[in-house]
Amino acid sequence: MTINNRIDLIIKQFGLNKNSFSTKIGVNPTVIHNIIKGRNAPSFELLNKIVLTFDNINPEWLLTGEGPMLRGIKPDEINRFSSKADTYLHTVRIPLYNVEAIGGVVEVYDSIADTEPIAWLEIPNLPKCDGAIYMVGDSMYPLLKSGDIIIYKVLNDLQNILWGEMYLLSIAHNGDAFLTVKYVKQSDTPGYVTLISYNEHHQPKDFPFDSIRFAAHIKASVRINSMG
CATH class of the missing domain: 1.10.260.40 (lambda repressor-like DNA-binding domains)
Structure with a gap:
């Protein structure tokens, strides 16, 4: 180059x-x-x-041409959840939003990207991503801990969900609306999906496929191990 x-x-x-x-x-x-x-x-x-x-x-x-394109904070730990179709860039600049991903019922966010970013992350060698938020709750513990940053790519067509992958999901069902991070698998019940937590203390649960209002593929997570 x-x-x-x-x-x-x-x-x-x-x-x-x-x-x-x-x-x-x-x-x-x-x-x-x-x-x-x-x-x-x-x-x-x-x-x-x-x-x-x-x-x-x-x-x-x-x-x-030596070194990263952007100067930024080097996180203590970066986990990548990637597929073969990912396109990697030299350095990715990602907006961080003040939206909580909780393993339970919370206010639903129709469009995370409408929110003003509170910061920007600059991380080399990631696939193209749309944003990042903080994780709250223990549904994906110990893979993801409360306070970790999860980085995602918005899914434009829900029919392109990759079964068995981890997603940030907005669900609206039976009058309840919640935002959650779960593995998504096909259910044995036609027209339903099974949401699975990494934490074995959380039981899998089925939801109608059409209750999914928003889905974003989790591409990576950042964990800061030292606060000092």
Whole structure:
């Protein structure tokens, strides 16, 4: 990957286009256009503008390609729950939302992404993810503990649920609404799914498939082992 390619990756990483990126760093759009096309090499002054504007960009990565693209906190422990279809990126920037995932009944959230992120996570070598929330409760203990951060990819079509995988689910059934993290398996009862906890003290329970209002595939979790 050339330095021109890395600048193009920065533009895509922050959801910009060449014009908005040019405006943000204060250069003529033609300059960026020619760099992305490989016609010109970026000047030191332009690289300095990028680093000053995007202060979480790793300057070493920008100049040499070495190290992670983004500078961020290194978690003590990262668990990945991935499938062969996952597309891995060099570094993923993930919004952290203030939504509690509880192994019980809570207020349902129709759209987590409508909430303003409270922070951003920057983790290398993860598949594309849509967001992260804190885990509360012991339904997935000890695999997931209360306070762990769970990272997810929203499922746009519920028919694409992978049986046996772990999901963040919004369920509405018999007047109750709750958000939970469970393994999802096919039920022996037609039209139903079985939700299974990792904690053996929680019994599996069946719900109608059409009671699932929202599903997000759990891709990874982050656990901070030291608070000091």
